[in-house]
Amino acid sequence: MSxxxxxxxxxxxxxxxxxxxxxxxxxxxxxxxxxxxxxxVAGTEFIENYPGFADGIAGPDLMMAMESQAxxxxxxxxxxxxxxxxxxxxxxxxxxxxxxVTAKTVIISTGTDPKLMNVPGEKEFKGxxxxxxxxxxxxxxxxxxxxxxxxxSSGVQESxxxxxxxxxxxxxxxxxxxxxxxxxxxxxxxxxxFTFYLNHQVLSINGEQKVASVTAKNRATGDSIEIxxxxxxxxVGMQPNTDFLKGQVELNQWGFVxxxxxxxxxxxxxxxxxxxxxxxxxxxxxxxADGTVAAENALKIIESQES
Amino acid sequence: MGNTLELNENNFSxxxxxxNVPVLVDFWATxxxxxxMVGPVVEEIAVQYSGKAKVGKVNTEDNANLAGxxxxxxxxxxxxFKNGKPVDQIIGAVPKEAxxxxxxxxxx
Numbered sequence: 001m002s003x004x005x006x007x008x009x010x011x012x013x014x015x016x017x018x019x020x021x022x023x024x025x026x027x028x029x030x031x032x033x034x035x036x037x038x039x040x041v042a043g044t045e046f047i048e049n050y051p052g053f054a055d056g057i058a059g060p061d062l063m064m065a066m067e068s069q070a071x072x073x074x075x076x077x078x079x080x081x082x083x084x085x086x087x088x089x090x091x092x093x094x095x096x097x098x099x100x101v102t103a104k105t106v107i108i109s110t111g112t113d114p115k116l117m118n119v120p121g122e123k124e125f126k127g128x129x130x131x132x133x134x135x136x137x138x139x140x141x142x143x144x145x146x147x148x149x150x151x152x153s154s155g156v157q158e159s160x161x162x163x164x165x166x167x168x169x170x171x172x173x174x175x176x177x178x179x180x181x182x183x184x185x186x187x188x189x190x191x192x193x194f195t196f197y198l199n200h201q202v203l204s205i206n207g208e209q210k211v212a213s214v215t216a217k218n219r220a221t222g223d224s225i226e227i228x229x230x231x232x233x234x235x236v237g238m239q240p241n242t243d244f245l246k247g248q249v250e251l252n253q254w255g256f257v258x259x260x261x262x263x264x265x266x267x268x269x270x271x272x273x274x275x276x277x278x279x280x281x282x283x284x285x286x287x288x289a290d291g292t293v294a295a296e297n298a299l300k301i302i303e304s305q306e307s
Numbered sequence: 308m309g310n311t312l313e314l315n316e317n318n319f320s321x322x323x324x325x326x327n328v329p330v331l332v333d334f335w336a337t338x339x340x341x342x343x344m345v346g347p348v349v350e351e352i353a354v355q356y357s358g359k360a361k362v363g364k365v366n367t368e369d370n371a372n373l374a375g376x377x378x379x380x381x382x383x384x385x386x387x388f389k390n391g392k393p394v395d396q397i398i399g400a401v402p403k404e405a406x407x408x409x410x411x412x413x414x415x
Binding site: 034035036038042043044045059060079080081097126127128129131133135136137139140141209210231 | 336338339340341342343344345346347348367368374378379380381382383384396398399400401402403404
């Protein structure tokens with residue numbers, strides 16, 4: 001296989017935008033994706049804050065449009081699992097599902113996955129009541145009571161979506177206040193289907209064949225309560241998909257790739273874009289900005305090598 | 308989608324439970340983003356295992372009884388059936404290799 005100018009790892013909004021810019025600059029650009037392009041956005045029901053869509057747009061629709069736009073400019077998408085990487089070699093080498101791919105520059109856009117809580121019952125009941133995707137599994141809990149863990153923007157937004165189906169939502173938050181955007185907090189507080197358990201720590205998810213209840217401890221009083229529920233939806237944060245990069249590029253203490261606004265990592269010719277990069281604001285808009293910056297900086301490297 | 312069987316409450320027994328080869332069944336729904344991501348992967352599996360195993364899809368929206376019968380309350384769920392019984396399952400969208408590994412174990 002001939003060498004890529006730019007190889008993008010991960011097909012969310014950041015990676016696809018890098019593909020659009022690099023492809024349009026007539027570079028030979030490839031993408032490795034573990035499933036299909038789309039990233040987290042493809043699992044989001046509806047996007048209200050992406051500019052240009054006054055009435056909002058469905059997450060999967062937005063991502064399919066980005067993918068076809070990138071393909072139009074020549075992006076070659078390969079699906080597969082990364083088995084080995086050597087980003088410090090020249091050219092950079094990546095082994096994907098048994099095949100070795102080489103590239104002059106690499107853009108890391110592997111995003112994040114939901115963080116596990118690591119409480120008893122979480123792994124055991126995954127798919128048996130424990131869920132990380134409201135749009136996928138919400139309809140299976142029609143007229144049932146569910147527990148939502150996490151009072152950040154994701155937890156509250158997804159809970160509001162769940163109100164269409166479920167009978168009641170018991171929202172547990174570890175801190176003594178919700179961290180969600182104010183507009184979301186207001187919607188939830190004014191909704192009759194919510195009960196809030198602030199300053200509570202989840203101890204266990206209980207049941208026989210499937211979820212039956214959640215046990216949580218009031219951090220102020222030390223009292224434990226058991227909340228009966230058929231489903232548990234967990235949004236306690238995200239973890240970066242960077243295990244394959246250990247020893248290759250500099251990661252911060254939480255595993256995010258260390259890189260500034262120029263998206264340059266500790267390794268020349270390797271860029272990090274989107275949610276996987278160490279940054280404060282993780283939005284689709286900031287992801288597509290990163291993709292643009294990295295593609296332009298990759299182009300500079302390739303032009304300087306050619307001249 | 309040419310390579311997978313469209314399964315429903317009418318043909319499930321005949322196509323899955325009475326099949327003489329293992330059957331991979333993808334429980335999905337139109338509203339589910341990860342299902343749309345794993346769908347093409349399941350299509351590729353169908354081509355790759357053609358003749359050795361069958362691959363079918365159950366739309367849980369139209370076939371709530373089938374989802375209920377096999378305890379599916381999270382999608383995508385992939386269940387492998389052999390000799391009329393579910394023998395293994397995968398919950399959530401996973402890469403092709405992970406599905407192939409489970410199918411190979413059932414086929415060997």
